[in-house]
Amino acid sequence: MKPLIAIVGSLEERHLTSLKRHVSMVSKAGGTAGVFEANGSPEDVLEVADGLLLVEGPDVHPSFYGNDPSPKLREVDAERDEFEVKLAKLAIERGIPVMGVDRGMHVINVALGGTLYQDIYEIPKAIKHDWSPESVPAERRLHTVRIKVNSLLYAIMKEGLNVEGTNEAWTWVNSFHHQAVKKVGDGLRPVAFSVDGLVEAIEGREGFVLGVQWRPEHLPHMLPLYRALVNAAAGRHEELEALLRREIEAEVREEIERELARERDESRHSSDTSDSLPDTSQT
Numbered sequence: 001m002k003p004l005i006a007i008v009g010s011l012e013e014r015h016l017t018s019l020k021r022h023v024s025m026v027s028k029a030g031g032t033a034g035v036f037e038a039n040g041s042p043e044d045v046l047e048v049a050d051g052l053l054l055v056e057g058p059d060v061h062p063s064f065y066g067n068d069p070s071p072k073l074r075e076v077d078a079e080r081d082e083f084e085v086k087l088a089k090l091a092i093e094r095g096i097p098v099m100g101v102d103r104g105m106h107v108i109n110v111a112l113g114g115t116l117y118q119d120i121y122e123i124p125k126a127i128k129h130d131w132s133p134e135s136v137p138a139e140r141r142l143h144t145v146r147i148k149v150n151s152l153l154y155a156i157m158k159e160g161l162n163v164e165g166t167n168e169a170w171t172w173v174n175s176f177h178h179q180a181v182k183k184v185g186d187g188l189r190p191v192a193f194s195v196d197g198l199v200e201a202i203e204g205r206e207g208f209v210l211g212v213q214w215r216p217e218h219l220p221h222m223l224p225l226y227r228a229l230v231n232a233a234a235g236r237h238e239e240l241e242a243l244l245r246r247e248i249e250a251e252v253r254e255e256i257e258r259e260l261a262r263e264r265d266e267s268r269h270s271s272d273t274s275d276s277l278p279d280t281s282q283t
Contacts, residue, residue, distance in 0.1 A: 002032045003233035006049035008084060010057060011037055018138075021217035022055055022101075028223060031230035038080040042087035051097040051208075051233030054084055054104030056215065059179055065115040072119035074178065085111045092187075097208035097232035099225065102177055105211030109202060112185030120180050126196045130178040138218035141172035145200040145214070151191035152203050152210065156228045160221050171221075173200070173214035180213065208232035 005026045026033040058075040088111035091098050100108040120126050146168045161169035181199040192201035200213045216222030
């Protein structure tokens with residue numbers, strides 16, 4: 001059975017193209033995608049999900065990381081923020097594989113206590129990151145990112161990377177964001193950077209937790225990211241199935257042992273009763 005990857009995002013028409021691309025990438029990677037809107041209960045999503053994919057969307061409201069709004073803050077959706085931050089936190093606590101793309105990376109970081117630059121131009125000498133999909137094709141490779149070789153991200157993508165020396169590799173990515181990771185959240189580490197030092201990817205120190213700043217759904221050479229998520233979700237699904245089988249087998253063994261014990265008790269009781277019958281023979 002293919003693992004179910006829960007994709008959380010908006011079903012508004014302007015977001016449908018990217019959602020369809022995420023669904024297609026998950027399918028190509030060997031998984032089944034289910035799209036969920038950010039409403040209802042996060043527990044309901046995690047009840048059925050083998051893996052979680054958080055995708056692009058509006059700015060994360062700064063109240064979720066203890067800041068006041070900057071004049072450069074753009075569109076926000078606090079209800080979606082609340083839902084996704086709780087969802088990401090619960091998924092990571094439960095060991096469910098999680099990948100965040102663009103805003104999704106920000107959500108993971110904030111869920112684990114990190115903060116954001118409300119606008120990248122707070123960073124001195126920042127290069128242009130906030131390209132518009134209306135002005136350049138989404139598949140256009142716009143700047144390079146350097147990836148640490150001692151990272152999960154490198155292990156996933158190494159076949160398609162340009163390697164320099166023993167410490168770093170690099171690739172080209174697209175870029176459609178104006179916010180970025182500032183303080184990295186607890187249990188996370190930065191593993192990719194643009195030339196201006198901006199964090200382009202984060203990952204968990206334990207389990208499968210990965211966030212990338214670019215938009216991999218538009219880049220065919222990024223399919224390995226989705227494949228890694230699907231494989232991690234499949235592994236967890238198999239572990240849970242094996243655990244369930246062991247629990248069922250243990251329950252069956254206990255029931256058999258209880259039944260055998262009852263039979264032994266009944267047999268012993270029958271034997272004791274037979275031995276104690278009075279002698280009614282006459283002489």
